[in-house]
Amino acid sequence: MGAPGAGRPAGDSLLASPPEPEARPHTFAMPRYSVVTFGCQMNVHDSQRMEQVLLGAGYDRADELGTSDVIVLNTCSIREKAEQKLRSEVGRLRQLKAERPGMVIAVAGCVAQQEGERLRQAMPEVDVVLGPDNIAELPELLAEVELGGGPRVRTVFDLDRPAFLPFRPGAETLVSAFVTVMKGCNERCSYCIVPHTRGAERYRPSAEIIDECQRLVQSGVVEITLLGQTVNSYLDPSGSLAGPATSLPNPWARSRGSLAHADETEFPALLHAISERVPGLERLRYTSPHPRHLTPSLIQAHRDLPLLARHVHMPVQSGSDAVLRRMLRRYSSAEYVERTDALRAALPGLTLSTDIIVGFPGETEADFAATLALTERVGFVAAFGFKYSVRPFTPAERLPDDISEDEKSARLARLFAVVDAAKERHLASLVGATATVLIEGLDKRGGLFGRTERNEIVHLASAADAAPLALEAGALVRVRIDRAYKNSLLGLPTEVQKPAPPRAPGVSPTDAGALPGAEKRLLPVVGAQPLGL
Ligand code: SAM
Ligand code: SF4
Numbered sequence: 001m002g003a004p005g006a007g008r009p010a011g012d013s014l015l016a017s018p019p020e021p022e023a024r025p026h027t028f029a030m031p032r033y034s035v036v037t038f039g040c041q042m043n044v045h046d047s048q049r050m051e052q053v054l055l056g057a058g059y060d061r062a063d064e065l066g067t068s069d070v071i072v073l074n075t076c077s078i079r080e081k082a083e084q085k086l087r088s089e090v091g092r093l094r095q096l097k098a099e100r101p102g103m104v105i106a107v108a109g110c111v112a113q114q115e116g117e118r119l120r121q122a123m124p125e126v127d128v129v130l131g132p133d134n135i136a137e138l139p140e141l142l143a144e145v146e147l148g149g150g151p152r153v154r155t156v157f158d159l160d161r162p163a164f165l166p167f168r169p170g171a172e173t174l175v176s177a178f179v180t181v182m183k184g185c186n187e188r189c190s191y192c193i194v195p196h197t198r199g200a201e202r203y204r205p206s207a208e209i210i211d212e213c214q215r216l217v218q219s220g221v222v223e224i225t226l227l228g229q230t231v232n233s234y235l236d237p238s239g240s241l242a243g244p245a246t247s248l249p250n251p252w253a254r255s256r257g258s259l260a261h262a263d264e265t266e267f268p269a270l271l272h273a274i275s276e277r278v279p280g281l282e283r284l285r286y287t288s289p290h291p292r293h294l295t296p297s298l299i300q301a302h303r304d305l306p307l308l309a310r311h312v313h314m315p316v317q318s319g320s321d322a323v324l325r326r327m328l329r330r331y332s333s334a335e336y337v338e339r340t341d342a343l344r345a346a347l348p349g350l351t352l353s354t355d356i357i358v359g360f361p362g363e364t365e366a367d368f369a370a371t372l373a374l375t376e377r378v379g380f381v382a383a384f385g386f387k388y389s390v391r392p393f394t395p396a397e398r399l400p401d402d403i404s405e406d407e408k409s410a411r412l413a414r415l416f417a418v419v420d421a422a423k424e425r426h427l428a429s430l431v432g433a434t435a436t437v438l439i440e441g442l443d444k445r446g447g448l449f450g451r452t453e454r455n456e457i458v459h460l461a462s463a464a465d466a467a468p469l470a471l472e473a474g475a476l477v478r479v480r481i482d483r484a485y486k487n488s489l490l491g492l493p494t495e496v497q498k499p500a501p502p503r504a505p506g507v508s509p510t511d512a513g514a515l516p517g518a519e520k521r522l523l524p525v526v527g528a529q530p531l532g533l
Contacts, residue, residue, distance in 0.1 A: 031069040032062035038085055039076025041227055041287060042132075042198075043109055045178040047074045049135050049165045050108065056168065057139035066096060070104045070142055072130075075111035077193055079389035086111050090123050097125055104145050106130055106138065110197035114392070116155045131155030132183070132198060136165060157184075162202035167212050167219075175440050175474045176283075177221045179212050180204060181270065182228035187290065189317070190328045190395040191357065191388060194229055201230075205238040206270055213278045220501045222474050223283035223438055226270075232289040232298060234267040241269040248296040252335065268297040275305045280501065282476060283438060283453060285309045288355070291316065291331045294339040303346045310347060311455040313382075314340060315355035319374030320367035323360050328395070333374050340378055351426065351454045353382035356415060359408035360388045361399035368411050375418050381426045382455075383419045385412045420486075427456065427484035436497055437479045439471060449488075450477070457488035469493050474500030 033054045037047040050072055051061065062068040073089055076082040086107065097103050106128035107119060113131040120126055127145045130138060134154045141152040164180055184199040185192075213224055228234065250264055267286075274284060284307045289298075291314055302308050318324050319333045331339075344350050356371060375383070387408035390401050403411075437450040437458045448460040448471055458479055460471065471477060476498040479491035 030058055030060040032067055033059045033070040033072065034062045034065050034068040035072045035074060036065075036089065037074045038082055039074070039078065039109065041178060041225070042180075042229070043074050043076055045180060045227055046109065046132055046135060047072075048178070050074065050138060052165070052168055053136055053138055059139075065093075066100075068103065069100075070106065071096075072106045072108055072138070075107060075109035077110040077114050077197055077391070079386065080391070081389065083111055087123070090125060094125050102146075104128065104142055106142070108132070108135070108138075110193070113155050113197045114193065117153050120151055120153055127151050129153040129155060131157070133158045133163070136163065157199040159199060159202065162204070164204045164208065166208070167216055174221055175438065176223040176225065177216045178225050178227045179209060179216070180227045181209050181231060181234050185229040186233070187230055187330075188328055188395065190326060190399075191360065191391065193391040193394055196393040198229065201233065203235050203237050206236040206241045206266075206273060207238060209270065210273060210277050213274055213281060217278055217280040217501075220474060222281070222476070222501065223285065224274075224278075224281060226274075226284070226286040228286075229288065230290040230293065231286045232267040232293040233265050234270055236266050236270065241266045241273060248300055250295050250297075252295070252339065264295055264297065265293050267293065268295070268301040271298075271301045271305060271308065275307045281307060282498065283307065283309050285311070287313050288315055289313075291329075291336050291339055294343060296342075299343050299346045302343060302350070309453045309455065310350045311353070311453070312343065312350065313353045313355075316374065316378075317355060317357050318360065318363070318367070319371035320363070321370075323363055323367050323371075326362065326396075326399070327357075327360060333370065337374065337377060349454070351381045352378055353384075353455075354378075354380050355384045355386065357386045357388050358411040358415060359403035361396060361402055363388075363403055363411075368414075372414065372418055375415065376422070379422050379426075380419055381423045383415065385415050385419075387412060424484070424486065427487075427489060430456065430481045430489060431484050433481050434494070435479050435481060435491065437477050437491065437493075439473050439475050439477060439500070441473045448473075452489075458491045459488060461490050461492045469496050470499065471496070472500045 035047045035050050037043050054070070055061070059070065065071060071093060073086060075086050090105065093105055097105065104127045105125055107126050108130040109132060112119060112129045115122070116129060119129050128138070128141050128151065130141065131154060134156060137154055141154055144152055162183065167177070182201055182203045184201045185195045186201045188195060216224060271284065274281070284305070289312065294314065316336050317327055317329055321332050324332065340352055356375070358368065358371070387405070388401070388403070390397055435452040435456070435458065437452055437460070439448050439450040439460070441449070443449040443459055445459070450458055450460070452458060458481070460479065461482060469477065471493060475496055477493045478495045478497050479493050481489050481491045483490040
């Protein structure tokens with residue numbers, strides 16, 4: 001292709017020359033993409049990596065769907081509603097595609113993995129179907145489609161040689177970032193499609209994880225969340241983490257439903273290693289842990305490592321032992337309470353949030369009352385509540401979905417009422433206290449907001465007589481909590497504890513909160529549902 005506006009050399013014969021590319025109207029803008037994300041943190045993180053590979057392959061981010069040459073829908077199949085969302089989204093894009101011939105639609109994520117070729121047949125406007133383990137191949141598949149090769153379906157698990165796409169500086173600059181430590185899931189919770197769509201557990205070598213954390217911090221990241229479906233089942237495939245210092249006797253290893261040998265993991269050792277080898281990192285979180293792997297060594301890590309946030313999201317799913325057994329969760333409600341009590345005793349002030357499914361097959365009023373009782377007892381300050389949804393390829397598919405939709409909705413509302421009350425009591429108890437807030441960016445009012453190490457959202461007030469402080473995203477500030485709202489706090493900054501690290505050129509502090517992924521962070525907010533579910 002010639003340069004834009006290049007003319008024909010004087011004296012050139014029209015007849016002798018092949019038609020020049022310049023004869024076709026075109027611009028030299030890079031092809032533009034949009035990535036639309038549904039689902040959990042794992043999908044948010046996958047979307048960030050997709051953006052990274054597309055930017056690396058010469059694509060630009062589109063300002064809106066209507067100007068995109070490529071639209072990637074990163075899907076979730078955890079509940080049926082999430083799948084329906086894909087169908088309506090593709091329906092909406094059909095019209096756009098008719099108006100923009102050449103536009104490519106790619107479907108990625110769990111629905112892509114689950115449906116593969118069937119998805120293409122059901123939705124012929126889809127050009128690329130891409131599994132979660134095939135993200136790196138996205139540009140190649142798009143090129144094949146664009147060159148007229150026809151639709152492409154790529155949904156192959158990398159079981160033999162698991163690959164974890166590394167972070168590349170420049171593609172994203174965030175205050176807070178995710179780092180995948182494992183993929184897949186070896187649990188077989190009877191309701192859950194994840195083992196089918198994400199495959200068996202594969203762990204990332206610890207050196208790679210630490211290297212990624214170091215590079216993120218060098219790029220300006222202050223807080224890292226380690227990601228995995230059962231993140232605390234982590235084992236280092238390179239074997240370089242093993243160390244007796246972080247493996248304590250586990251009194252719960254023999255308890256009912258636990259697998260003694262599987263209960264102890266190298267996750268606490270990984271936390272220690274990150275804490276020691278990633279200078280500049282201010283906060284470390286992880287999600288989602290499985291209660292079965294909340295071991296004395298992990299509790300000890302919380303006691304020993306100031307870097308670890310004082311909040312843990314620990315899915316319980318139900319408070320009824322009968323339901324937990326049918327869910328194949330492999331712990332009892334008493335065991336959950338005992339372990340989380342031990343965690344809180346080790347770290348007073350630590351808060352817990354959770355995931356709960358209501359209306360699992362056969363859940364009686366007494367079962368649900370046990371869930372409410374456990375919720376009260378633990379005092380969760382946030383919860384993601386889900387109405388049970390039958391999923392293909394799951395053991396519970398064979399159980400009758402016998403709780404009506406209305407009853408599921410009513411139970412969900414009752415659950416949220418209990419969690420909301422606990423959260424409001426908790427937030428009110430903080431008024432008058434001081435907290436350290438990591439500034440994330442601008443809130444909807446245009447003021448700065450951030451989070452405490454316990455994950456409470458704090459909007460920053462300004463007082464006329466307060467000393468002017470250099471506040472920007474990425475800075476840690478001491479804040480006096482002046483007011484509690486329903487879901488957040490209002491606080492007055494009193495001093496900058498640590499200024500923001502230098503940001504990548506062109507990224508202003510206020511931009512930082514609105515960078516890709518930042519606004520999509522999935523953090524527990526009572527009553528909220530994970531993205532798009
Ligand atoms: N691996 C994490 C764990 O075990 O907690 C989370 C997996 S899943 C992406 C997030 C949540 O979706 C689960 O904790 C569960 O509460 C909910 N979920 C999974 N399958 C479901 C189903 N069939 N119906 C309703 N909710 C479901
Ligand atoms: Fe699903 Fe259970 Fe694995 Fe979580 S632990 S991903 S709920 S099978």
